[in-house]
Amino acid sequence: MPDVLDLEDVTVVRGDNRILNDLTWRVDGDQRWVVLGPNGAGKTTLLQIAAAMNHPSSGSVQVLDGRLGEVDLFELRPRVGFASSAMARRFPADESVLDVVLTAAYSVTGRWNETYEDIDLRRAQRVLAEWRLDHLSDRAFGSLSDGEQKRVQIARSVMTDPELLLLDEPAASLDLGAREELLQLLGGYAQSPEAPAIVMVTHHVEEIPIGFTHALLLARGGVVTSGELRETITSENLTEVFGLPITVTEEDGRYTARAA
Numbered sequence: 001m002p003d004v005l006d007l008e009d010v011t012v013v014r015g016d017n018r019i020l021n022d023l024t025w026r027v028d029g030d031q032r033w034v035v036l037g038p039n040g041a042g043k044t045t046l047l048q049i050a051a052a053m054n055h056p057s058s059g060s061v062q063v064l065d066g067r068l069g070e071v072d073l074f075e076l077r078p079r080v081g082f083a084s085s086a087m088a089r090r091f092p093a094d095e096s097v098l099d100v101v102l103t104a105a106y107s108v109t110g111r112w113n114e115t116y117e118d119i120d121l122r123r124a125q126r127v128l129a130e131w132r133l134d135h136l137s138d139r140a141f142g143s144l145s146d147g148e149q150k151r152v153q154i155a156r157s158v159m160t161d162p163e164l165l166l167l168d169e170p171a172a173s174l175d176l177g178a179r180e181e182l183l184q185l186l187g188g189y190a191q192s193p194e195a196p197a198i199v200m201v202t203h204h205v206e207e208i209p210i211g212f213t214h215a216l217l218l219a220r221g222g223v224v225t226s227g228e229l230r231e232t233i234t235s236e237n238l239t240e241v242f243g244l245p246i247t248v249t250e251e252d253g254r255y256t257a258r259a260a
Ligand SMILES: Nc1ncnc2c1ncn2[C@@H]1O[C@H](COP(=O)(O)OP(=O)(O)OP(=O)(O)O)[C@@H](O)[C@H]1O
Pocket: 014, 015, 017, 019, 037, 038, 039, 040, 041, 042, 043, 044, 045, 046
């Protein structure tokens, strides 16, 4: 499988802040990555670079077949699915769930006077059904529960059949039931051979869905370690990343962690 993401010596400096520092990372088309690290480690910044929403201060970034700085961003961006709560705040609260998903076809976050094709509508209806949202398609986005809103964000991000899917903390703030429902859906999606490469940022190993294959552990803007999930999500590595003794356990592909 060819690379879908290739970052070499990427540094991001904002003001006096060196947010990412000489970061090198490759993602292949058949991999599903989790990016884990403490608050302020640079996870969101990394995801924004991968989404071509931000440029590095130095280093080279290849997203799909385009190098940032050379590629036409308006052609590249619809090929990359992206979901985050910051993006969800841009959806008008009174927009219908169907329209929130449909507008992904034009990479806009509010319906105006774009013309949608029948194929867009059918796709939106298909992804709403796949993410168990079809019964909510006429509801206003702002009236949904947190768990429902998170599923709409993901449905929207896969609406264009992206070749790379980037999810920033998709399970944050969910109750146990909503989290498990989302992880079940995400796990099913991640295990499907048709799914794109996925990169998911999270704070908690409990939120790693089954089917994810690799992990990148980030601290202070640098890679602490990265590789196959089982070899990377270990007590030793998480102890180093979070700076306190942590015990990790794994059962049937799901992880838990606590202070040792
Ligand atoms: N535009 C900016 N100017 C200055 N500093 C910034 C800017 N954007 C982010 N930062 C800083 O860079 C660091 C990394 O931010 P980022 O949001 O990428 O981290 P994160 O790992 O996603 O954090 P969290 O887990 O808390 O969401 C933080 O200390 C943040 O304050």
